[in-house]
Amino acid sequence: MLRAVSFDVFESEIVSLIGESGSGKTTMLRIIQGLIKADAGEISVGGAAIRGPGYDRGIVFQQANLLPWRTARSNIEFGLELKGVGPEERRTRADELLGLIGLTEFAHQYPHQLSGGMQQRVGVARALAIDPEILLMDEPFSALDAQTRELLQYELLRIHVQTRKTILFVTHDLDEAVYLSDRVIVMGTRPGHIKAVINVPFDRPRPTLTEMRGNAAFLELRDHIWQQIRPESQGVSR
């Protein structure tokens, strides 16, 4: 499904993988997380080659995938619990993260009592709880409505400023990719491959996406990337 894909993500950087469905961007992310085994190739985090899942990587899924029988706090504690961290430390860490995502008052709510946006925030906190080297995000906001998505994108940048986590972000939303990233990796299909790597030069902290859309340079860059994706899309529809 993927062939000759190679790229680096640097510390504290946000890199987006973008491409149409079938370009293997989600597969890529799952391989990095260790949920799928690659037939060949090598992935390393901080110099150490990875074999299977590990606490150096934290993943946020497309659907929040919270455990429905656990409260928000307990969901955040999940990874720490598996890691064998004691209850007091878990609780402190979870409370910190609940503060970071602005859901302190919802600590005792169950997932079905939370909105989609809140659930996904808890998903982010759960991944951050294990203090990974890199945060892997698999189209985390794609199931949310437009306003909530924009709010969470902005929140993610705020969290990034506070935590300085390296983030690898899979998306099919071009605006989202450009808005969030330092670099955008454009992937093509059949087999999945890297078509282009594009630097996004905008200063941080960035304003909201709506404001960024009023910026000519943003639109120009967005258009430029669109050109990279487009030829293949047209080929498919013909």
Next chain:
Amino acid sequence: MNAAELEAAPIDAGDALARRKRRLTIIRVSSIIVAFGCWEIFGRQINPLFMSYPSKIVVGAITLMQDGVLQTALVESLRTLVLGYVGGALVGVTAGLLVGRYREVEAATDWLINALYATPLVALIPLVILWFGLGFQAKLFIVFLFTLFPVLINTSIGVKNVSRSLIDVAVAFVANERQIFSKIILPASLPYVMAGLRLGIGRAIIGMVTAEFFTAISGLGGLVVKYGNNFRTDEMLVPVLILMGLGVLLTGALQRAEQLIAPWKTNEHND
């Protein structure tokens, strides 16, 4: 977003719902009163051999209790029921977890489980008698068998229905097999396990009465046979009604436990 509006809507809906519920309760209670009233009135016209009526059954129950017959039978029955049910439930849940989780175990056993589940277990009672005799052990084994299958099958379905994405979460956070089992599969399949236990209790009561009919006659089932054979219909109906009550009570209790243990499941449907 207008929070006040959002909050107002469900409260109105809740009010209407409460009103409708109250109306249905009134209908239900009146239906019970009318049914028992008719039974009392028309039951008296029928030959007492074929039917009895509520007040006479109550009198019969008091007589049986004064003699201590009813208490003895109830204790006997409950002992078989509780021990057989607990045994069947424990084995059923354990086996169900294994069958549901491991394809190999399933392949090795599903034909047998399906075959036995489809067999009317009453047909096996003569065999059980050959193995265990007519006493307590035979009854215990029959209740065990009756309980086992619904619990086992429900549990294994529950395990198989655990969403792949929840297991992925555990794997991504580096869970080992034991942790996947205890932290994902067990809680996720709990609602199914509880449903199996609830079905199992009904089956266990059937098993108990069947056993009391066909092995050494004893317990509540024994009373039904004994008074039936003696044409004492009013007294015969006492253990029948107690069995009915027992079934309703235990099933209801397990349903309640289901809501307490797996509140996220019931709430999902209410939202």
